[in-house]
Amino acid sequence: MIATHTLSPPFPGEDRPLWHWLASGRSAALFAVLAGVSLALMSGGPRPSTGRQRTAITAGLVVRALLIAALGLALGELNSGLAVILTYYGVLFLLGLPFLGLGARALFGLAAAWLVLAPVAAHLLAPQLPPRGYDVPTFASLAEPGPLLAELMVTGYYPMLPWLAYLLVGMGVGRLALRRRGTDLRLLFSGLGLAVAAQALAETLPPAENAADYAGSLSPGSDWETMLVADPHTATPLDLATTIGSALAVIGFCLLVTRWLPRPGERVLAVVFGAGTMTLSLYSLHVLLHTPDWWPDDYGPEAFRLHTAVVLVIGAAFVALRRSGPLEWLVRRASTRTATLTRR
16 A cells, blocks of 8 residues: 555556566555455354344444444645545444355355445446536535545545445455365455456456546446456456455455464564555555655655564554554444444
8 A cells, every 4th residue: 555655557558567567556455355354354254143143243343334434534634645545444334244144155245245236226327317426525525415425435546335245245355264264265365266257357358448547447338348357446247256266266365374473473573564554544644744844755665665574663662662543442332332332
């Protein structure tokens, strides 16, 4: 994510450097897949919660989603130049709530169907909706709920209608027995296979003349041939497939590392990569630092190194001190309190 925000992206027609091919679109997809993993783990893991317990968890997750969405609107007020994902992310959490009772097999099957059908539905709906606005959603956007909803669900930079496929896959992963031997390898190799196959298929199909560049989504009214591309943030079936495959491979690889790592090494890695425990706080800090008032020279290799160092150092310090991120603490406290009151 930091690479795509701080290193200059290629212009249309230029060859993409390796870092851009690896990071662009895949980091955001992994973010969304991990949201699904989180939903599943918070609602029972391999055994979905039922009855009053699920009702309480759902209420807590609604509060969590609304707080994250509100934070996204607040960050949208900044002049960061970034397509802030958090408002979309909050909506994605809400969309996942009806599926909390499903097991892994049902979730993976639904995700496969959604991956194919939702981009087609979005392609048909887009021309009937208000034109896409290219500003990041802010609190002022609430004054026009119709265009805001259209952008969040279909026409925006992170269209949640097709992106629900990411969440469903992640929920399916969270319903697996993640500590069982072999789960890590299955995720790793199935993810690699899906990513490679989808990318290879996209490379062999004839390119669409008006396919999106590497900086944004397909425009409403694009030809049907654009459904055959796999460019980043196009939310086509092949884009979803290759980025879902990448996310599964990353998760499988991380599970494999933690299973084989000696106990002392695991503790060291927990500190070194502590940023992963407070992504909400550090993402918000990253957006803040990306504004000209905070960090004027914000592009190039030096900016990439500085942003990366900041998040790694802060994350390591918080884990070493056994503290959670401030925004994580706030969201978890509000969510847990709501779930407790609902259960009572």
